[in-house]
Amino acid sequence: MAIRPLHDRVLIQRVKEEEKTKGGIIIPDTAKEKPVEGKVIAVGSGKILEDGSVRKLEVKPGDRVLFGKYSGQEIKVDGQEMVILREDDIVGIVE
Amino acid sequence: MAIRPLHDRVLIQRVKEEEKTKGGIIIPDTAKEKPVEGKVIAVGSGKILEDGSVRKLEVKPGDRVLFGKYSGQEIKVDGQEMVILREDDIVGIVE
Amino acid sequence: MAIRPLHDRVLIQRVKEEEKTKGGIIIPDTAKEKPVEGKVIAVGSGKILEDGSVRKLEVKPGDRVLFGKYSGQEIKVDGQEMVILREDDIVGIVE
Amino acid sequence: MAIRPLHDRVLIQRVKEEEKTKGGIIIPDTAKEKPVEGKVIAVGSGKILEDGSVRKLEVKPGDRVLFGKYSGQEIKVDGQEMVILREDDIVGIVE
Amino acid sequence: MAIRPLHDRVLIQRVKEEEKTKGGIIIPDTAKEKPVEGKVIAVGSGKILEDGSVRKLEVKPGDRVLFGKYSGQEIKVDGQEMVILREDDIVGIVE
Amino acid sequence: MAIRPLHDRVLIQRVKEEEKTKGGIIIPDTAKEKPVEGKVIAVGSGKILEDGSVRKLEVKPGDRVLFGKYSGQEIKVDGQEMVILREDDIVGIVE
């Protein structure tokens, strides 16, 4: 079963905590909102601009991305923890 | 009796909880807002853009969609539980 | 005595509760805002767009519409309970 | 002494309560904001649009209008109770 | 010493209470914000529109204007009480 | 060491209280926000407009300006008290 995000939304699979430490990124434990890591599973058709045209998203399936911990909406698909959020809530791509 | 949503609004029939579990989507029980599943019954003529033109909606009647649990306005039509919301409150389409 | 709504406003006569039940729509009794039914009596000349042009409204006198219970401003005209609201507060047309 | 409202503002003389009842409009006594009646005394040169052009107002001196009770700013001119508000705060014209 | 307001701002000298009463305007004493009277001393070069062009202001030095009592910023220039505010905070011109 | 403000920001050196009194401007001591005086040290390349073009700022290095007391961000550069704020927070130029 697949989910196609609408417009400028992106479906992301959270990366588990253990895997994240291996990747070299350690999230400091402060009061500030901290980005978490995830893998892009599916992307929407693009952002609808004010003149009605559509702009393709910059992220693509397979990208490792950082996004705000409290961004978007959580969902479980086939037992996997996922998040659906807007591309603008993604702060960066891990390369 | 039918209801035609106005502009960029969409009329959605909620999917009952049992059916949802069968479909493979399990909504985790956390404090965050979680999307629920529904079937599109009717869509408005489209979103009115700033220049006055109208942009057709991306969802169409029959689509299975995920939307914010607290989005839109509830209504019962001919005994069926329905929700009327804006297309932008739909986060994804189940395929 | 008649009232001509300004711009994108619409004058609506509330439909009495009894009549509404006959029409098949039952508004569930929850904490969420629920749309109520009414009949369009008069519409404004249209929405003024950012470039100064005017866009005709989609609803017309005689339409049965659903709108937010707490939308707009109440008024009594010749003993009739009316509501004046913006077309954007109307969620759908009953057909 | 005269006052010329600026841009999209309108100078309105409130209609006294007695006169209003004669005109057939009875404002129901609820918690919601209710429009009151008044007579347009003077109008501004028009609304300044985003491209710098000016759009003439739809109301004109002499119009009987309904407006939000708490809209705009009160002022007494030559002993008369007046209100200065933006045309967008006027909900309709009494014909 | 002179002050040149920036963009769409206007420098206004408050009119003293005594003088205001002579002019025929009596500000009613209610809880609502009430406009006060002043004389335009200097105006900015104009409002910067979204496309970068500049639109000349409608008020000019010497105009008697009404403005919100709590609008703008107070300043004393050469012993005179002045206010610097945006033209949009001026509700009307006294003629 | 120099600081180049970004976009529509302006670097301002506060004028000391003594100097200000000599200049003839006395800031009344009320509860309202009052503008303070400063000297423009450096300006950004200009405001980025919605179409991506850049509009040069109206103030230039050397200008004596009035700005909101609580506007912008304080910083000390080479022992001097400075403020970095957006040009729109400047209310006027002292001439």
Next chain:
Amino acid sequence: MAIRPLHDRVLIQRVKEEEKTKGGIIIPDTAKEKPVEGKVIAVGSGKILEDGSVRKLEVKPGDRVLFGKYSGQEIKVDGQEMVILREDDIVGIVE
């Protein structure tokens, strides 16, 4: 491991307090938000404008910048304290 910021975001490495003092900038200790210093490590592809075009950022890798202490999101990359924020949160470039 590298992080590529998305759109108009910038990846910045905080400058340690000791180094900052040497650079001549002393941040006064007041209640106001104060900018802190950092080095730009990576920049996004640019800000997406309303017409869908992309505007290159003004800062570039290597720039020493000042930014709001509480702006953006903190992250540790390969043991280094970093911040990801939007270019608009950068107030100036240290030259």
